[in-house]
Amino acid sequence: MTPNATRRQLSALAELAIEDLYEADPQLADLLLEEHRYQSRTLNLLAASSPADPSTAIAGGVSFPVVTAEGYPGRRFHSGAENVDALENLAVERAKRVFSARHANVQPHSGSSANLAVAFSVLNPGDTILGLHLDSGGHLTHGAPASITGKYFRTAHYGLDTSGRIDLEQVRAQALQHRPRLIICGASAYPRRIDFAAFREIADESGALLLADISHIAGLVIAGEHPSPIDIADFTTTSTYKQLRGPRGGLILLGERGSDAGFGPVPGDAGQTWSRKIDKSVFPGTQGTPSFSNIAAKCIAFEKANGPxxxxxxxxxxxxxxxxxxxxxxxxxxxxxxxxxxxxxxxxxxxxxxxxxxxxxxxxxxxxxxxxxxxxxxxxxxxxxxxxxxxxxxxxxxxxxxxxxxxxxxxxxxxxxxxxxxxxxxxxxxxxxxxxxxxxxxxxxxxxxxxxxx
Ligand SMILES: Cc1ncc(COP(=O)(O)O)c(C=O)c1O
Missing domain, CATH: 3.90.1150.10 (Aspartate Aminotransferase, domain 1)
Structure with a gap:
């Protein structure tokens, strides 16, 4: 189909959708428009979101929301997955390209789901997570008592030094004392660069795996305004709406340490590789059917994030x-x-x-x-x-x-x-x-x- 024909047919679909919405539910239609107006006239200084372009909305809204196809491309548990297979492959390739990663899982429904999938692939009951304390800018899923990560696993925390920066000496002392299986670096409310290389050294010294959660700084990492953890950490996770200008959703990335090629088989887990283990932990481990509307919206966001x-x-x-x-x-x-x-x-x-x-x-x-x-x-x-x-x-x-x-x-x-x-x-x-x-x-x-x- 020519680009113009595609455009005409998509415009007709969008118009039909709006007509149907207005006919069926004018109250909701008014609310949608009112929120749009509100966003236009307010000065949004929320650190945990970024504006999504209209293309993200249309990508997420058309065609794919109704597709049910559990599993991964080429290995689905439902029929009719030809286009969603192509979609997911495209999103994975784009995610890998934009972050220079070796493996990407685009199915997590959110940043929290991405962190849970990593935690449940890596940790056994009784293992310890070491993460930044909530009051020092950490996130709930980094082992806070209110989170499932704090209820199911042992936890230890590190904090800030007197200048307000992450206290790497404390990270090291906590790591050597508690011997965590997983150290998480990354934050929700921390205004400074995170020294991923220093965390790597501590993880190696204490025998831990390292998860870098870049939910807040994913855009900075892509644009080279913050060092990338992709080849330093074993796993990297992010939300796709905070600084990627994408839809609500999550993403897991593996670089050379966590990919099959680099890190190799999972120690003590014969026949497993990290990428397969992570994929299994997303589905069927912690999620069911992927949201393809979400993956479609991530797909355009990754494409745009790759541009100047x-x-x-x-x-x-x-x-x-x-x-x-x-x-x-x-x-x-x-x-x-x-x-x-x-x-x-x-x-x-x-x-x-x-x-x-x-x-x-x-x-x-x-x-x-x-x-x-x-x-x-x-x-x-x-x-x-x-x-x-x-x-x-x-x-x-x-x-x-x-x-x-x-x-x-x-x-x-x-x-x-x-x-x-x-x-x-x-x-x-x-x-x-x-x-x-x-x-x-x-x-x-x-x-x-x-x-x-x-
Ligand atoms: C560092 C960090 N990780 C993970 C999350 C969770 O992301 P989501 O809201 O997509 O579940 C957040 C959100 O606040 C965050 O700040």
């Missing part, structure tokens, strides 16, 4: 994060590690302001600016209230603001935070004039600088 527009967006992400960090510091806000190397910063609200993360997040949201509260080291507040505020620039950079506009937004945020009068950890007052001015600045910036596709 993606890399220049990532450079802007880092640039904007630095601008915000410098302005916040100069204005007297306390930042963990006093700055950032990545897309995110964590404001420690205990310094100078004394308000809770909850109150800060709600006041900013009222003014059209989205951030999220986060616990900080030695936080006396619960995770629901928290004393930190996590701010990221993935969405901001997609608006391609001038430095002046970024600083204008930074200044507005500082003004809001400095004028909050907390009446408790979950209630506050903010002068009407401050709110109105902030709403005016933020909505004008958003209107002048719409989100741009890659």
């Amino acid at each position: 527009a993606f890399s220049s967006w990532v450079r802007k992400v880092v640039h904007d994060a630095n601008l915000l960090a410098k302005h916040f510091s100069a204005s007297g806000l306390g930042l963990l590690t006093s700055g950032t190397d990545t897309h995110l910063l964590v404001v420690d609200l205990r310094d100078n302001l004394g308000i809770s993360g909850y109150v800060a997040e709600k006041a900013l949201e009222r003014c059209g600016c989205l951030t999220n509260r986060n616990r900080v080291p030695d936080d006396h507040r619960s995770a629901y209230v928290a004393s930190g505020l996590r701010i990221g620039t993935n969405h901001l950079a997609a608006r391609k603001l001038s430095d002046n506009d970024v600083l204008n937004c930074a200044d507005t945020i500082v003004r809001i935070l400095m004028n909050i009068r907390a009446t408790s950890d979950t209630s506050y007052e903010l002068d009407r004039r401050i709110t109105d001015e902030a709403v005016a600045v933020i909505s004008a910036v958003c209107a002048r600088n719409p989100l741009q596709t890659l």
Whole structure:
């Protein structure tokens, strides 16, 4: 079929879908549009997401959602899998190319599912995971007590040094004391580079396997703005929506250590190789039918992530994060590690302001600016209230603001935070004039600088 004919037929399908949606469920149709409008007019500074292009939505929405085909390409448990086999092979090839990996599994439904699949392929009951403490920026699936990883396995944790950076001496001491089977490096709220090579040395010294969870920094890794763990760690996992501009979903990658060619057979597990073991742990180990709409949307996201527009967006992400960090510091806000190397910063609200993360997040949201509260080291507040505020620039950079506009937004945020009068950890007052001015600045910036596709 010619490209034009494909385009015409897909447009007809999309139009039919919209007509059907509107006829069947105008209430839902209104909600979809309202959310789109909301996203257009708000300044999204959430560190854990990035804007997905419309092509991702259409790739995920057309044709593939109804296909059921358990298994892997060429080895399905249902008939009619010819196109989904081609789709999954294409997504795997693209994932391998964009990350320079040797093996990819594109089926995990999320970053958490990817981590669970690795954990359950590597660990036996009673084995130990060593991961970054939740309060120091780690993730639940890195062995937190509330997560299944913390309930089914023994866990040990490492934290930060006095400058707020990962304390590698502590990692080493914990590894030698607890002899974990799996060390996890990677974080949800850590603003600095992760020294994968140092983690490798510690893993080798203590006889552990190493999982690098790059959910937050996958885009930085692709664009060369952060060292890649692919050939250093045994396994690398990521979410596909946080910094890949893709759909909700997960991905597992193996480099030269974890691939069949490099790492070879799994010790003590005759006939197994890491790639096969990981694949089996995804299906049938921890998941059933893959979501092919998800895989289709990942497929276009990987393709776009391989292009120059993606890399220049990532450079802007880092640039904007630095601008915000410098302005916040100069204005007297306390930042963990006093700055950032990545897309995110964590404001420690205990310094100078004394308000809770909850109150800060709600006041900013009222003014059209989205951030999220986060616990900080030695936080006396619960995770629901928290004393930190996590701010990221993935969405901001997609608006391609001038430095002046970024600083204008930074200044507005500082003004809001400095004028909050907390009446408790979950209630506050903010002068009407401050709110109105902030709403005016933020909505004008958003209107002048719409989100741009890659
Ligand atoms: C470092 C890290 N790993 C894994 C996850 C889990 O990802 P998902 O929400 O896709 O399950 C997150 C999400 O917050 C994360 O920050």
